[in-house]
Amino acid sequence: MSADAFVHVFEPGTDPAAPPLLLLHGTGGNERDLLRLGHTLSPGSALLSPRGQVNERGALRFFARLAEGVFDPAEVVQRTHALADWLETAAKKYHLEPARLLAIGFSNGANIAATLLQLRPASLGGGVLIRPMVVLDQSAAPGSLAGRRVLLLNGSVDPIVPLDHPPRLAALLRAGGADVAQQFLPASHNLTPADVAAAQAWLGTPSSK
Numbered sequence: 001m002s003a004d005a006f007v008h009v010f011e012p013g014t015d016p017a018a019p020p021l022l023l024l025h026g027t028g029g030n031e032r033d034l035l036r037l038g039h040t041l042s043p044g045s046a047l048l049s050p051r052g053q054v055n056e057r058g059a060l061r062f063f064a065r066l067a068e069g070v071f072d073p074a075e076v077v078q079r080t081h082a083l084a085d086w087l088e089t090a091a092k093k094y095h096l097e098p099a100r101l102l103a104i105g106f107s108n109g110a111n112i113a114a115t116l117l118q119l120r121p122a123s124l125g126g127g128v129l130i131r132p133m134v135v136l137d138q139s140a141a142p143g144s145l146a147g148r149r150v151l152l153l154n155g156s157v158d159p160i161v162p163l164d165h166p167p168r169l170a171a172l173l174r175a176g177g178a179d180v181a182q183q184f185l186p187a188s189h190n191l192t193p194a195d196v197a198a199a200q201a202w203l204g205t206p207s208s209k
């Protein structure tokens with residue numbers, strides 16, 4: 001697969017010690033949406049940000065939605081592998097080490113970050129998943145996520161993500177050996193300053209920057 005298979009932005013890093021970030025936007029977003037968040041969460045990181053290829057009445061996404069919270073598992077699997085295949089090519093092109101690459105995903109982007117971890121664990125070193133839900137009820141293969149760190153950030157009054165999904169997703173990822181931290185914030189489905197603070201704390205972002 002060509003590195004141009006997904007429209008994307010790549011911004012080279014300025015700090016070799018900072019982990020490269022894979023930015024995955026939410027429904028209706030695009031490849032530019034999370035660039036500022038990436039800079040805020042990890043100054044100096046290289047940023048790789050693809051655009052979702054599914055068009056839901058003008059709103060771009062990473063996989064289709066049949067209704068709110070209803071998905072076609074076969075389509076999700078196919079889209080996840082397509083993104084992972086592209087990521088392999090893009091990582092080579094931009095000299096990114098997959099084991100250091102952290103996904104920063106919001107909503108639908110968090111959901112495809114989760115399915116990448118479940119189905120293609122070698123694609124990522126972990127990530128921060130903001131408002132994820134269980135899309136594929138499938139445990140990661142034992143040992144496949146060993147050494148990978150994941151932060152799940154959910155809202156306690158989110159009308160889209162049922163309250164039992166975050167602990168269920170944590171269990172599916174822990175089955176693969178991931179080190180999963182999970183927090184419920186007093187928030188709805190939208191990104192809040194508390195998400196930024198929690199992600200920075202988890203990433204160890206220097207407070208002076």
Ligand code: MLT
Nearest residue numbers: 027065069107108111160
């Ligand atoms: C999804 O479809 O992935 C979730 O419902 C989140 C969203 O995109 O609103």
